[in-house]
Amino acid sequence: MKSSTISEKNSKERLIRSHIDQLILNKLKEKHYAIKVSELAESLGIEGMNTTSVRAFLSSNPEVYAYTERRWVPASRVHSDAKSLHECIHQLISRYGAPIDFALLSREVSYARGVYEEEYMPVVRRMVEKSNDFVLTDLDKVALLDWFFVASDETTDKGLALNNVDKKEFDALYSKAKGLNWFEDSTYAKFISENAPVSVKTLGAAIWRSIVPENCSDVIFFNANDCARRMLSVPGFVYGVDGCVYPDSEANKWVSGALELSKLLVPVIEADDVAPLNIKSEDVNKMVTKISGADKTVTVEELLESFYEITPHVKSFDDDLLNLTEALSEDGRVAWVGGDRFTNPKRIPEIVQNIPEPLLYQDTEFTDEDGEKVDFTISDEGLSSSLRKLLQHPLACDVQDEDTPIPPKPRMQQYRLVLKSIHRELGTFPISQLPSDWINTAPEIQELIFIDVNGKKHQVWANNKERLLFNLIDLWFEQPVESGGVFTIAKTDKQNVFQFEWMEQPDPVVFITPQRMDELREIQANSADKSSYEILKEVISHWAKGADFLSILWEMNVVRRTSRRLLASLLSGYQCFFQRSGSPVWHYDHKKVELGVDKTKKKFIIK
Numbered sequence: 105m106k107s108s109t110i111s112e113k114n115s116k117e118r119l120i121r122s123h124i125d126q127l128i129l130n131k132l133k134e135k136h137y138a139i140k141v142s143e144l145a146e147s148l149g150i151e152g153m154n155t156t157s158v159r160a161f162l163s164s165n166p167e168v169y170a171y172t173e174r175r176w177v178p179a180s181r182v183h184s185d186a187k188s189l190h191e192c193i194h195q196l197i198s199r200y201g202a203p204i205d206f207a208l209l210s211r212e213v214s215y216a217r218g219v220y221e222e223e224y225m226p227v228v229r230r231m232v233e234k235s236n237d238f239v240l241t242d243l244d245k246v247a248l249l250d251w252f253f254v255a256s257d258e259t260t261d262k263g264l265a266l267n268n269v270d271k272k273e274f275d276a277l278y279s280k281a282k283g284l285n286w287f288e289d290s291t292y293a294k295f296i297s298e299n300a301p302v303s304v305k306t307l308g309a310a311i312w313r314s315i316v317p318e319n320c321s322d323v324i325f326f327n328a329n330d331c332a333r334r335m336l337s338v339p340g341f342v343y344g345v346d347g348c349v350y351p352d353s354e355a356n357k358w359v360s361g362a363l364e365l366s367k368l369l370v371p372v373i374e375a376d377d378v379a380p381l382n383i384k385s386e387d388v389n390k391m392v393t394k395i396s397g398a399d400k401t402v403t404v405e406e407l408l409e410s411f412y413e414i415t416p417h418v419k420s421f422d423d424d425l426l427n428l429t430e431a432l433s434e435d436g437r438v439a440w441v442g443g444d445r446f447t448n449p450k451r452i453p454e455i456v457q458n459i460p461e462p463l464l465y466q467d468t469e470f471t472d473e474d475g476e477k478v479d480f481t482i483s484d485e486g487l488s489s490s491l492r493k494l495l496q497h498p499l500a501c502d503v504q505d506e507d508t509p510i511p512p513k514p515r516m517q518q519y520r521l522v523l524k525s526i527h528r529e530l531g532t533f534p535i536s537q538l539p540s541d542w543i544n545t546a547p548e549i550q551e552l553i554f555i556d557v558n559g560k561k562h563q564v565w566a567n568n569k570e571r572l573l574f575n576l577i578d579l580w581f582e583q584p585v586e587s588g589g590v591f592t593i594a595k596t597d598k599q600n601v602f603q604f605e606w607m608e609q610p611d612p613v614v615f616i617t618p619q620r621m622d623e624l625r626e627i628q629a630n631s632a633d634k635s636s637y638e639i640l641k642e643v644i645s646h647w648a649k650g651a652d653f654l655s656i657l658w659e660m661n662v663v664r665r666t667s668r669r670l671l672a673s674l675l676s677g678y679q680c681f682f683q684r685s686g687s688p689v690w691h692y693d694h695k696k697v698e699l700g701v702d703k704t705k706k707k708f709i710i711k
Contacts, residue, residue, distance in 0.1 A: 253308025443599030486708025
């Protein structure tokens with residue numbers, strides 16, 4: 105069996121393709137009428153194989169399947185050009201690509217020739233039994249003799265050449281086969297069990313030469329048809345499209361690879377109507393009922409498949425997806441949660457509606473002896489150019505502390521993100537670290553799916569108004585780094601579905617060691633009556649050689665929620681904090697504390 109979309113060189117894909125086609129054909133041929141693709145997918149019983157994947161197999165192999173009158177049928181029922189019964193049988197088996205159950209063969213022959221199956225079955229059996237071109241196995245399956253080794257009194261080299269058998273492969277099998285009693289079924293069973301997977305042609309050649317020695321003048325006892333029958337009658341083995349017999353256990357592996365292969369197949373059969381779907385109100389009501397009663401979010405793609413059998417292979421799919429999404433998003437009985445995802449409004453967690461209190465910023469009211477605020481903020485004009493630039497760094501921004509979203513970067517399919525300790529504790533993450541095009545602006549509340557490296561799906565909620573992700577606590581506590589854990593998210597071909605992966609190395613700037621976290625929590629325990637300025641002096645004094653602005657910022661946030669501008673203002677406004685020429689790090693000089701605020705900065709303090 106050949107497919108226009110599978111490379112002839114890729115034997116594994118050909119084996120999977122052929123075997124799944126046989127399973128599909130078996131189901132199609134059991135019925136005189138066509139069954140729904142969704143029912144066909146369900147009847148196959150292959151884990152993960154849905155309407156989309158089955159339709160991919162159907163639409164990518166015109167030699168085997170045909171689409172006619174809005175239904176899928178075996179191609180033999182539509183395109184059979186056989187003029188005789190013999191040709192019809194041969195063509196059907198060839199397209200099937202493996203030994204086929206006689207009952208299915210007989211039924212399909214009767215369909216192709218337009219006769220009653222009950223009356224025609226004896227005729228088909230006589231043809232199969234009498235013709236030397238067909239092999240009828242003890243399991244009542246029919247194969248083509250063309251697939252096997254056929255020879256008589258030829259020399260070894262000529263016999264191998266006539267049957268396209270490799271000499272080295274022949275020699276290897278012949279050394280094992282010679283001297284065995286090949287007139288006993290048990291010999292075939294034992295040999296195949298010990299040597300499978302094995303080419304039936306090469307094995308046939310080894311058996312032929314074992315029975316008929318070269319230059320033998322005795323009567324020839326090798327019967328190619330009988331040899332083929334015995335090979336195919338060994339239970340527990342299947343014939344592959346590459347001409348080898350394999351254990352059933354190997355065929356089970358082909359089945360498990362079917363889902364991934366279906367994603368690579370390209371449709372070559374036109375199997376759809378180009379007119380967009382006409383969505384009726386009664387259909388919407390049924391879908392609303394399904395969404396409302398589901399214990400998880402339902403996608404429009406799933407609804408199109410289950411209600412209309414429309415999959416991404418259908419030409420009108422994009423238009424249908426958009427139209428149905430719009431129709432459902434206008435229905436107040438269900439909640440649109442981004443992309444093509446809908447759910448019962450009651451299933452949206454209440455916690456995602458508001459920012460958790462620990463993430464809120466609080467103004468402090470500490471004043472000095474002159475009644476001036478100790479914790480103040482400075483306008484951009486009072487900050488150095490390097491600090492102004494750092495205020496726009498994605499790692500400096502946070503929920504309720506960002507200016508404009510990061511503009512989208514061209515062709516960025518994967519993004520590196522850094523987790524900070526406060527978000528790890530709350531199971532949240534700021535959208536401010538993401539480019540503006542990664543999460544659609546509507547609707548306000550959205551469901552995202554993060555898929556980790558093990559294939560596990562994690563439900564994540566996004567609040568676009570508050571610019572915050574929720575429900576990440578299980579993911580965050582998978583790794584021990586409290587501040588500075590690095591992960592990536594990558595876009596997939598599904599809206600609001602992302603690939604998630606932890607990176608091995610933490611971010612060097614945001615990372616805080618466990619020992620340092622303990623020290624910061626001790627400062628936090630005694631910070632209630634302290635200004636942010638006093639806390640900053642305690643935090644930065646740890647760094648004898650100075651520290652980066654971002655490192656100081658996220659250490660400060662362990663002790664007290666501190667905005668990027670407040671920290672930049674304190675560092676710039678007090679003379680005890682300084683940078684050496686050409687150095688990006690900040691230092692603290694306790695001897696200069698008495699100098700207080702830099703007088704040149706006072707005019708920039710925001711009142």
